[in-house]
Amino acid sequence: MNAKLLTVGVLAALAGLTGGFILANSFNRTTINALKTQLDQRKPAAAATSPQTGEMSVDPEEIKAKIAEADANPSDIAFQRNLGRGLYRFATIKKDPNLLEEAKRILVRANTLDPKDYEVIVDLGNAYFDLGYFKKDPASFKLARETYEKALAAKAEDADVRTDLALTYFVDEPGDLKKAVDELSKALKVNPKQERALQFLTTTYIRQSDWTNAQKTLDSLKSVNPKNDSIADLATQIETKTYKPQQ
Numbered sequence: 001m002n003a004k005l006l007t008v009g010v011l012a013a014l015a016g017l018t019g020g021f022i023l024a025n026s027f028n029r030t031t032i033n034a035l036k037t038q039l040d041q042r043k044p045a046a047a048a049t050s051p052q053t054g055e056m057s058v059d060p061e062e063i064k065a066k067i068a069e070a071d072a073n074p075s076d077i078a079f080q081r082n083l084g085r086g087l088y089r090f091a092t093i094k095k096d097p098n099l100l101e102e103a104k105r106i107l108v109r110a111n112t113l114d115p116k117d118y119e120v121i122v123d124l125g126n127a128y129f130d131l132g133y134f135k136k137d138p139a140s141f142k143l144a145r146e147t148y149e150k151a152l153a154a155k156a157e158d159a160d161v162r163t164d165l166a167l168t169y170f171v172d173e174p175g176d177l178k179k180a181v182d183e184l185s186k187a188l189k190v191n192p193k194q195e196r197a198l199q200f201l202t203t204t205y206i207r208q209s210d211w212t213n214a215q216k217t218l219d220s221l222k223s224v225n226p227k228n229d230s231i232a233d234l235a236t237q238i239e240t241k242t243y244k245p246q247q
Contacts, residue, residue, distance in 0.1 A: 080110035159191035
């Protein structure tokens, strides 16, 4: 197998990861191993452990070298695709906006080479979204929105991407809460158990002071996942009729 390519198993694992700065998970060993494998499959150890923190790490120089290799081989579709996707996930876990910019740049190139690659379109939309959230940049949210719309033009029944599209309206300044409700409702029509859609639809109703619908949607969220971390806070906001922005 070409040393530049992630294995099928690694891609499958990466594809299961979602979110970004707004929904970032704790440091993920599997993802670090995946990126390390992408950077250099010849080494016997897939990743190193930081003696200070016990966390998995990747040598920044290896990342820099791989980015330079991508720039030197701009027509290698598979390389651009896989490196861009791996870097995107690593950047969100590390909450590194500079690396996220590099991932976005490589994903743009991959998208230009193959505009129909659905996974690249979605990752590019996510990269724009995360940059918009991190930098409080409306222009990036607009690019995320346009990119998600391209993805949905190809796969309209993707409830996850529909939810992400809705969030571009939810977090924008000023937010378009009506559009957020519309898109979140569409996502839930496709998948009534889409947890993020239920969570943010509840929050959107709270922002609109629509307490009745907020309670109904919160009840649905409780039935889907009674352990969702946002439930207690949302319930308090509904009870006190006070909107509290999510951190």
